[in-house]
Structure formats: C-alpha cells, structure tokens
Amino acid sequence: MVHMGYGETWAKVILMGEHSVVYGYPAVAAPLLSLKMRAWVTPVVQTQNNAENIYGTSKTANRYGSQPSRTVISDFRHSSVMDSSQTPCGTLKALNYEGSLSDAGSRFGGLERAVKVATEFAGYPGLAFDVVTDSSFPAGRGMGSSAASAGAVIRAILDACDVKTSEEQILKLTNEAEVITHGNPSGLDAATTCSRDLVAFESGDIEKMRVDMPAYLIIADSGIAGSTREAVGNVHKEDEQDHAHVKSIMDELGELARAAETDLELGTVRMLGERMNRAHGLLNELNVSHPLVNHLAEAARVAGASGAKMTGGGLGGCLIALAADEQTAENVKRALLNEGAREVWIHPLFDQDANKKSLAGDEVENRYGSRSFVAV
Numbered sequence: 164m165v166h167m168g169y170g171e172t173w174a175k176v177i178l179m180g181e182h183s184v185v186y187g188y189p190a191v192a193a194p195l196l197s198l199k200m201r202a203w204v205t206p207v208v209q210t211q212n213n214a215e216n217i218y219g220t221s222k223t224a225n226r227y228g229s230q231p232s233r234t235v236i237s238d239f240r241h242s243s244v245m246d247s248s249q250t251p252c253g254t255l256k257a258l259n260y261e262g263s264l265s266d267a268g269s270r271f272g273g274l275e276r277a278v279k280v281a282t283e284f285a286g287y288p289g290l291a292f293d294v295v296t297d298s299s300f301p302a303g304r305g306m307g308s309s310a311a312s313a314g315a316v317i318r319a320i321l322d323a324c325d326v327k328t329s330e331e332q333i334l335k336l337t338n339e340a341e342v343i344t345h346g347n348p349s350g351l352d353a354a355t356t357c358s359r360d361l362v363a364f365e366s367g368d369i370e371k372m373r374v375d376m377p378a379y380l381i382i383a384d385s386g387i388a389g390s391t392r393e394a395v396g397n398v399h400k401e402d403e404q405d406h407a408h409v410k411s412i413m414d415e416l417g418e419l420a421r422a423a424e425t426d427l428e429l430g431t432v433r434m435l436g437e438r439m440n441r442a443h444g445l446l447n448e449l450n451v452s453h454p455l456v457n458h459l460a461e462a463a464r465v466a467g468a469s470g471a472k473m474t475g476g477g478l479g480g481c482l483i484a485l486a487a488d489e490q491t492a493e494n495v496k497r498a499l500l501n502e503g504a505r506e507v508w509i510h511p512l513f514d515q516d517a518n519k520k521s522l523a524g525d526e527v528e529n530r531y532g533s534r535s536f537v538a539v
Contacts (some may be wrong), residue, residue, distance in 0.1 A: 165206045165287065168323025170315040174198035174300040175307040175355035176382055176483050178427075179442055180364075180420035183399055185243035188417030189365040191372075191424055192355040193380065195510050197299040200308065200356070202315035204292040204323050207253050235320065252292035253278065259314070264294065268311070269476060275311040277340035281320035284328075284336060292320060298394045305475015310352035313340035348403060356514075363424055372424065376512040378432045379492035381484040382474075385455050386505035391476030394451045401449060412445050419445075428513075436469025436485045443472035451477035454507065459499055460484075466498035467491045 173196050180190025255264040255271060265274055274294070281291050282351035294316055302308040314337045321328065337353040350369070355362045360371040402409040419438045426435035443460055446452055452473045463471040468491070471484040482499070486492035489509075496507045 165290065165324050167206075168204045168292075168319040168321070170202045170204075170318025170320075170322060172200045172311040172314040172318070174200070174311060175300075176305070176379075176380070176481065177350060177351070178361075178474075178483070179423040179438065179477055180416060181305075181445065181473075181477070182395070182449060183293055183413045183420070184415035185395055186366060186413050187400075187414055188349055189363060189420040189424070191420055191427070191484060192351055192362045193357050193510070194355050194361070195300070195306070195382070196359065197510065198298075198306070198508065199233045199301075200296065200311035200315045201320040202297075202312065203295045204319040205315065207291040207293055227435045234500070244505065251459050254293045256294070259294040261371045265292075265392055269466055271312050273309050273340045274316060276342070277316045277337070278320065280336045281317040282324075284332075285321055285324035285326045285376075292323070294319075300508075303390075303476070303480070304384055305391070305473075307352040307356045307478035310337060312354040313337050314353060314357055319513055333357070339530045347433075353389060361427065365415065372427060374512060376427055376430045376432065376435075377487070378430075378435075378469075378512045379486045379489060380510040380512060381468065381486060381492055381495045381499065382497075382508045382510060383434055383459055383482045383484070383499040383504035384479060384506040385453065385479055385503075386458065387453060387455060387479030389476050389478040389480035390451075394476040398451060409449070413449060416442060416445055424474070432469050432487045439470030439472040439483070440464070446473055447478065452476065453479050455503060456480070456482050459504055462498050462502040463495050466495045468495045474484060481493045 175194050175372055178193055179189045180188060182210060184190035191320065211357050223524050241367040253264045254262060255267050257271065260267055260271065264271070264278065267275065269370060278294065282288055290386070296312050296315065298308065300306050300308065300309070314333065317333060317340070322332070334350065334353050334357070338350050338460050341353060350367060351362065351364045354364065354369045358371060363370045363372050400411065419442050422434055426438065437515065443452070447457060456473045456477075456479070459482045462475070468484035468486055469481060474481050474483045482504070484499075485497050486495055492509050499507050517521055
C-alpha cells in the first residue's frame with residue numbers, strides 16, 4: 164500500500180578538500196543539522212477521466228505535524244486501470260516553481276531523476292507523486308542543496324512505499340540522481356547531507372568522524388549563486404594547460420585535508436584555522452573563488468576568526484570561518500553581515516547530541532536567526 168511519505172536531510176559544507184576531491188584526494192565535510200531539507204510526497208493515481216490525487220476518508224494526526232488524509236493505493240504494481248495514454252504526471256512545488264514535474268526543466272532534472280530511481284527501486288515504476296520540498300538554506304551556494312533535495316525526496320518515496328533499505332543503497336540512489344545535476348558527483352554531498360557526523364571522504368571511501376572540537380563554524384552566504392559544474396570545468400581546463408602547477412596545488416590541498424582530520428580529532432583550533440587560510444589561498448590560485456568571498460574571508464579574520472575559506476564549488480556561494488568561542492563567533496557573524504553577507508549561520512563543532520537541549524535542531528536555527536527558503 165502506498166501513502167503519503169516524508170523524508171529529511173540537511174545542509175553540508177566542505178571544511179577542506181573541495182576540487183582536489185574530484186582528483187582522488189581526501190576531503191572533510193560537515194553536516195549542518197540545524198539547516199533542514201524536507202520533502203513530502205503524495206501518490207497520484209490515474210482514474211478513467213483524469214490524473215488526480217486520491218485522498219482517503221480517514222484523517223489521523225501523524226509525523227507531519229498536521230492531520231492530512233492518508234492516501235492508500237493497494238497493489239498498484241498490478242493495476243490494469245491505466246494504459247500508456249493515461250500515465251499520471253506528478254507536480255512539484257519548490258523554490259519559485261509550482262507545476263508539472265515533467266515541465267520543470269533542467270534546473271530540477273536531478274529531482275525528477277530522484278523520483279524515477281526511487282519508484283523503480285521501490286517496485287512501483289511509473290507511479291507519480293506530487294512533491295513538495297522546503298528548506299532553511301538557499302540553493303546554489305555549495306551547501307549540498309541538490310543532493311539534500313534528491314535524498315529527501317528518495318527517502319520520502321521509500322517511506323510512502325513502506326520500503327526499508329540500507330543507508331548505502333539510499334546513497335547509491337541519491338548519486339544516481341546527482342549525475343543529472345553534477346555530471347560526475349564525488350558522492351561527498353550525498354553522504355554528508357544525511358550524516359550526523361563529519362565525513363572524511365577519499366576516492367569513494369566514506370568514513371564518519373566523531374568530532375568534539377571546542378569551536379564554532381560560521382557560514383556566510385555571499386548571495387551569489389555559484390556553479391560547481393562550471394568551476395570544476397575551469398579547473399580541468401587549467402590542468403590541461405599547466406598540469407604541473409595544478410597538480411602541486413592539488414597535492415597540497417590533499418595534505419591540508421589529511422592534516423585537518425587530525426586537527427579535528429585533537430581539537431587544535433588554531434592549526435585548523437591556519438590550514439583553512441592556506442586552502443583558501445590555493446583555491447583562489449585556481450580561480451574558483453570570488454572577489455566578494457575573498458573580501459568576506461579577510462573581514463572574518465580581522466573580526467577574530469582563526470581561519471576562513473571558501474567552501475564548495477566556488478564562483479560565489481559561501482564562506483566558512485572558524486571561531487574558538489561563542490563570543491568570537493558572534494563578532495565574526497556581525498562583521499560578515501556588515502561587509503555584505505546575505506545571511507550568516509553559526510554551527511557548533513562540539514558534540515551536538517550531548518548538547519542538543521541548547522544547541523541542536525530548531526533551537527540552533529532560532530537562536531542564530533537562520534532564514535527560511537524553499538529550495539531544491
């Protein structure tokens with residue numbers, strides 16, 4: 164029986180290793196549990212007259228925080244009601260788009276693919292869903308919104324179909340959807356946007372890291388949408404023109420990422436900050452940063468940050484900064500907002516499970532003033 168489904172993931176930032184990870188070097192990424200990506204799906208059934216959303220008559224309170232009618236479809240896989248001319252079409256409500264999923268265009272190609280791979284895996288190929296996503300972080304900023312939305316939708320569809328599977332299989336499905344968005348995704352975004360721990364990634368191998376560093380990450384949105392595909396393409400061209408130079412940068416970025424893993428495990432804030440500063444300089448050499456992000460990095464350091472760097476694909480997107488204490492983090496946040504950041508979030512690097520009464524989930528979101536977006 165198929166019914167309404169819900170899935171949830173969250174944002175991520177790359178602490179160290181963007182771009183070099185594409186060439187097989189290690190990278191470290193952090194999930195941002197307070198910045199949620201949520202997805203709701205409702206199955207669409209084709210009747211003899213038209214495609215419609217079929218709601219049952221029993222209304223019960225559920226996990227979605229409301230009392231929607233529960234949609235139940237019995238033995239859809241063997242239904243003979245539809246023929247090829249009656250294939251149902253689902254809808255999408257995300258960002259500033261609301262309409263047919265099939266007409267949403269390439270911008271939402273990864274999400275359309277997510278529906279396809281999830282329904283096929285669940286054993287309901289051809290079953291359409293009305294999809295709604297909602298996010299508390301913006302798209303196009305290197306925070307993993309495409310992987311997060313694909314992962315949330317896949318989880319929602321598997322929930323709707325009552326299919327239980329391994330996290331490894333869900334990650335595989337998410338990466339299949341990400342191929343549409345990023346061409347050849349490393350898998351780092353998919354892994355981190357559903358992990359509660361930091362993720363160390365190298366050549367497809369994923370290792371979760373339990374980190375309890377007495378420090379805070381400050382994430383600043385430049386307000387400029389970056390393009391991972393374009394940035395990766397630019398680096399590839401640069402590599403073709405001057406391989407020795409690019410390789411030397413990649414080698415050092417890889418070394419910085421490995422050293423950052425040790426810093427995180429030992430809690431050496433100052434050393435991690437210095438490595439972040441160096442990594443930003445190297446990425447700027449690759450021409451994947453942006454003048455505003457460079458300006459924000461300097462402003463963060465002047466305000467007391469131990470280190471600051473671009474994160475993600477670049478050409479815009481976000482800056483991350485490291486602060487040794489909460490007061491410094493607040494000072495850096497104010498400075499970044501004054502210098503042109505559109506939005507700033509603060510994220511603790513110490514164990515959020517142990518401190519969740521004061522620091523995790525929605526309380527962090529409210530405390531540090533994150534803003535709601537509808538994002539994919």
